Amino acid sequence: MHVFVSAGEPSGDLHGANLVRAIRERCPDATIIGFGGPKMAAAGGKLLFPLTSLAVMWFKDAIANLRQFFRLGKQAADYFRDEKPDAVVLIDYPGFHFALAKRAKAAGVPVYFFVPPQLWGWAGWRVRKVRRWFAGVLTALPFEEEWYRSRGVATRYVGHPYFDELAAQRLDADFLAAERAKGGPVVALLPGSRNREVEANFPVMLAAAARVHDGRSGVRFVVASFNERQRAVAEGMAAGSGLPIEFHDGRTPEIIELADCCLSVSGSVSLEMMYRLKPAVIVYKVGKVFQAAARLLRTAKYFTLVNLLADRELYPEFGSSRDMSGDAADRLLAWLNDPAALAGRVDDLRRLREIVAVPGACERAAAFLEEAVRANATAGEGRSDRRAA
Numbered sequence: 001m002h003v004f005v006s007a008g009e010p011s012g013d014l015h016g017a018n019l020v021r022a023i024r025e026r027c028p029d030a031t032i033i034g035f036g037g038p039k040m041a042a043a044g045g046k047l048l049f050p051l052t053s054l055a056v057m058w059f060k061d062a063i064a065n066l067r068q069f070f071r072l073g074k075q076a077a078d079y080f081r082d083e084k085p086d087a088v089v090l091i092d093y094p095g096f097h098f099a100l101a102k103r104a105k106a107a108g109v110p111v112y113f114f115v116p117p118q119l120w121g122w123a124g125w126r127v128r129k130v131r132r133w134f135a136g137v138l139t140a141l142p143f144e145e146e147w148y149r150s151r152g153v154a155t156r157y158v159g160h161p162y163f164d165e166l167a168a169q170r171l172d173a174d175f176l177a178a179e180r181a182k183g184g185p186v187v188a189l190l191p192g193s194r195n196r197e198v199e200a201n202f203p204v205m206l207a208a209a210a211r212v213h214d215g216r217s218g219v220r221f222v223v224a225s226f227n228e229r230q231r232a233v234a235e236g237m238a239a240g241s242g243l244p245i246e247f248h249d250g251r252t253p254e255i256i257e258l259a260d261c262c263l264s265v266s267g268s269v270s271l272e273m274m275y276r277l278k279p280a281v282i283v284y285k286v287g288k289v290f291q292a293a294a295r296l297l298r299t300a301k302y303f304t305l306v307n308l309l310a311d312r313e314l315y316p317e318f319g320s321s322r323d324m325s326g327d328a329a330d331r332l333l334a335w336l337n338d339p340a341a342l343a344g345r346v347d348d349l350r351r352l353r354e355i356v357a358v359p360g361a362c363e364r365a366a367a368f369l370e371e372a373v374r375a376n377a378t379a380g381e382g383r384s385d386r387r388a389a
Contacts, residue, residue: 004087004089007034007035007091008052009092009193009194010226012115015091016045019089019365025363026370027370032046034047049075054068073096073100080109087112087369088104089112089113090111090114091114092113092116112138116140141308142356164363169253185216185260185336186219187261188221193230195233198230200285201283202234202237204285205283205325206241208326209221209241210325215337223247224255225247226249234247257278262280264280266317278349281317283319285321316331
């Protein structure tokens with residue numbers, strides 16, 4: 001089996017790595033090549049380019065990298081034409097991946113979305129591109145299957161691959177023990193995995209933390225940074241704040257496990273907090289233009305995955321251009337100062353976890369791809385036999 005896999009963001013790199021491993025378990029001789037990041041490479045995928053190094057957040061970031069994206073699109077088109085992989089698997093990242101899907105379709109290579117973009121939440125009209133260029137979508141969330149299928153897209157619900165990663169995680173017991181020995185309630189601050197997210201959201205988190213510190217004695221704050229650079233940026237912002245705050249990079253699972261509750265940006269990290277039964281408040285700072293556009297385009301009730309899965313606001317969410325720190329602090333203090341309310345929210349999360357947190361998405365996706373490649377090969381042989389006759 002010869003599969004081209006592409007992931008454009010750190011979370012996609014993680015899912016891609018687990019998919020690569022699952023494919024190799026089923027087909028040890030499989031050729032897996034594409035665009036991604038260090039985790040995909042470590043899992044045994046050959047990278048034509050480290051696409052996650054170009055992970056973008058804002059329109060101007062995409063413009064700055066436009067020439068590189070065009071080069072990568074041509075490189076992929078040449079590969080599809082010359083090497084003819086059995087399948088192309090694209091993980092989220094719709095802008096660039098729509099362009100790749102169009103090129104793969106033109107080369108006669110079937111394309112599949114794994115963890116498809118959340119078009120149902122903000123850009124439903126773009127499903128026409130999925131219908132036109134994709135042979136199928138492997139959906140991550142239960143309600144996505146019906147949404148895509150009702151719009152004429154072949155789908156297979158496999159579950160969210162993040163739960164594969166969470167089920168396999170092994171936490172550092174020594175780190176947890178050392179942190180717990182310090183005592184006091186802990187609020188985890190999770191400012192995101194992109195540089196721009198940290199720059200936009202961490203000041204809001206610091207302001208909220210200051211309010212929480214004033215309203216709850218003994219509380220301390222632990223920051224989970226994605227990498228060393230972002231840790232340094234966050235430490236610089238917090239310098240002189242006087243808050244009982246510490247910073248770590250590469251410790252996100254442990255910090256979530258350690259926390260009594262969390263203050264986080266939106267994204268797949270909300271699934272990890274739900275999996276670890278941690279009440280959380282979600283903030284996401286946006287510009288005024290983006291906020292106005294979002295009001296016009298948004299079609300989903302919530303923007304946080306956990307709330308969408310629960311169909312109610314388990315995680316209070318605030319996405320705005322204004323100062324959200326007061327609202328966020330009030331929700332955190334409501335839990336920290338009321339153990340019964342905190343325990344009740346933990347019970348809500350436990351019930352949701354029992355329903356949705358089912359590992360095995362990557363294994364199911366790998367089985368689907370193997371089945372699809374075999375079916376496509378059989379269909380191709382049939383067409384060849386008919387032409388020969």
